[in-house]
Amino acid sequence: MAVYNGERWLAESIQSVLEQTFTNFEFIxxxxxxxxxxxxxxxxxxxxxxxxxxxxxxxxxxxDSLNYGIAEARGEWIARIDADDICSLERLQKQIECVRLNTDLVLVGSGLVIIDENGQQSKVH
Structure with missing residues (x-):
């Protein structure tokens, strides 16, 4: 996670990573x-x-900050999140399962829900 003046949503974003059902990760x-x-x-x-x-x-x-973090990473996979993003609880688990079942994959994405500054869901992708 690269952060620049992200205090508004940062605690929620960090908490969503720490609460993942998959727990064997480093969080840079x-x-x-x-x-x-x-x-x-x-x-x-x-x-x-x-x-x-x-x-x-x-x-x-x-x-540059993302590249810095990637260079410091020790794990096999890189997952990216912004300071104003919230992960669903099973995000990492589902993504790891996907790459383990499909060994030819080099990149996995996910769907997203856009929520405005008032907490209202505005779009689903």
């Missing part, structure tokens, strides 16, 4: 020079869950 969070409370929120979670690895760096943009 790259704070991309946020000047809001993002780093404090990230640090609160990282103190409570050893799966979280935090990197704090100067702002360099989303692509």
């Amino acid at each position: 969070i790259v704070n991309d020079g946020s000047n809001d409370c993002s780093l404090q929120i990230i640090n609160q979670f990282s103190k409570k869950d050893s799966r979280i690895r935090v990197y704090n760096k100067k702002n360099s943009g989303l692509a």
Whole structure:
């Protein structure tokens, strides 16, 4: 997860990853020079869950921060989430099962539900 000034939804986003039914993962969070409370929120979670690895760096943009996190990853697979995204509880489990059953796959996506700033569902994809 790359974060830049994401405090509004960040706690919910992090919590949705930590509550996954698939639990054997590392959670890399790259704070991309946020000047809001993002780093404090990230640090609160990282103190409570050893799966979280935090990197704090100067702002360099989303692509650079994602590449930084990928370079630090130790796992076999990479799952991506933004600081304003919420994962369904079984997201990682279903994606891992999919790639294990279909060994020729190199990329797995998922559906999404768009929710506006008032919490109302606006689109399903």
